Amino acid sequence: MATSADFIRLAQTLPPRLTRFFARYPPNTANDVVKNPFKPTIHPVTKKWHNPVYSLRRQKELVVLARDHGVEDLLPPTIKKTAVREKRALEGPKMKKMMAPKGKEWERTLKGRLEMREKAMRGMPNLIERWRKAGHGRGWTEWPR
Known part of the structure; x- marks a missing residue:
């Protein structure tokens, strides 16, 4: 089991962008749905939706950075994670056959x-x-x- 000194050493090797992210959203609280910066949230009083703190592009950049440093599992749930993308590629919808082009009206009704x-x-x-x-x-x- 890793000691706290190992975690401190790991945190010091991370780039500043990841360090700031984990300081603002620690891994143990990032899995909470309310505090997930990658998901849109609803205001409890006004019931209005607020956009995610991080856009999809910035999420992808953080995921790539975290994957390169081996801490991707500490990030909150997002569709940009490698595991989610691989799962969707394997189990996602597939095109059964090529779709026919729409064509002009006279072409579609000719037969x-x-x-x-x-x-x-x-x-x-x-x-x-x-x-x-x-x-x-x-x-x-x-x-x-």
Whole structure:
């Protein structure tokens, strides 16, 4: 087990940016949801949301710095941690297949229109026969579909 002298020696080897962060947010309190500087918080009285103290870019910079010095586990929970990113890469949603491009409207509806046109052409002899029997369209209120 590490002694307090080991922790002091470790703290002295950290860069000033990490030292200031751990001085402001000690590791034992950083896991508290209320005191997590990486998460947005809600004001207890006004019920308004406040942005995180550290932006995603600054979170990433702190995580990289902490990872390089071996103290990443002491940081509060964040989506920028290496373990979280690896887990999301393995278990996260994956694209099953390539998505088709949206295309223009005439491109998207072309297949359906060609099918309707082909169906109408197959029924054209019957339509012509009905047209002739009805006296060249007399009595038709609208064109058949």
